[in-house]
Amino acid sequence: MIERQIVAANVKELEIQEYVQSVLKNLGHSHIKLQKTPLGEKIIVYASRPGLIVGRKGQNIKKLTDDLKAKFKLENPQIEINEVDSPDLDAQIVAERVASSLEKFGTQRFKGIGHKIMADVMNAGAMGVEILVSGKIPSSRAKRWRFYQGYLKKCGDVAIVGVRKAYAAAQLKTGTIGIQVRIMPPDLKLPDKVRMLEPGEVAEGMKNQIQMQADKKAAEKKAEEKREEAKSDATKAEEKRQRRSSKKEEKPQHEEKTEKAEDKKPKKTPKKKEEKPEQEQKLPEQPQPSQSTSEEKKE
Secondary structure, three states: OHHHHHHHHHHHHHHHHHHHHHHOOOOOEEEEEEEEOOOOEEEEEEEOOHHHHHOHHHHHHHHHHHHHHHHHOOOOOEEEEEEOOOHHHOHHHHHHHHHHHHHHHOHHHHHHHHHHHHHHHHHOOOOEEEEEEEEOOOOOOOEEEEEEEEOOOOOOHHHHHHOEEEEEEEEEOOEEEEEEEEEEOOOOOOOOOOOOOOHHHHHHHHHHHHHHHHHHHHHHHHHHHHHHHHHHHHHHHHHHHHHHHHHHHHHHHHHHHHHHHHHHHHHHHHHHHHHHHHHHHHHHHOOOHHHHHHHHHHO
């Protein structure tokens, strides 16, 4: 269900974009963006000539909002117009310019149109440009004319992501003419681009590299010292544990010896205490020598 909702939202956005593009044809329209806000849908239109899109007292914007409400069932569409910084580097604006000029001047001047627009794009700072015009130009047989200048990537990730592409169509008496535009912007970073350094830059680069290597070695040395300290602390802690365990093992043996000695001592003491009263009992039975001697003398 979630995937279906995502697909439906993307399809709706594409339909809105195509409709806005058809309404704002030949007015310098580049592209649009849809944003959902708590108040409603926000539509941002990027164009090279915002004044023509707004119209007198905002009549064109009001009409466009009413059409979007009725056709796409949007609750509260808010249209915002932003101006494109460099229209000569926008592929969609360039393609629409070629189509409008062909519709205006015809097929007899298509070469001049192609070269002029290509020169404008290169003067704007583009790395490369390619314009393909296909159709019944100038004869009744369909052909393809190619206008190109500069450096342009045709394969790889740079050609898919970095190169700007656009398509447009011009309606002429001889039929529909297709226009393809590819522009390589100046701020694109190429993976195979190499720049030769000057002697001063080389010396600075070498210094920076040496400094980085020295910092790296110092960091590694500090890390090794910390590891050694941690190892020494661990060994000391293990030694302390071993000493404590050995002391704990020795203490019970000493206690057993003391207990054995204490057990022997009370066994001897009760014997002595028992012998003393026996001697005391036997002593009164013996006759007193003083009495016997006195009796003998009387006799």
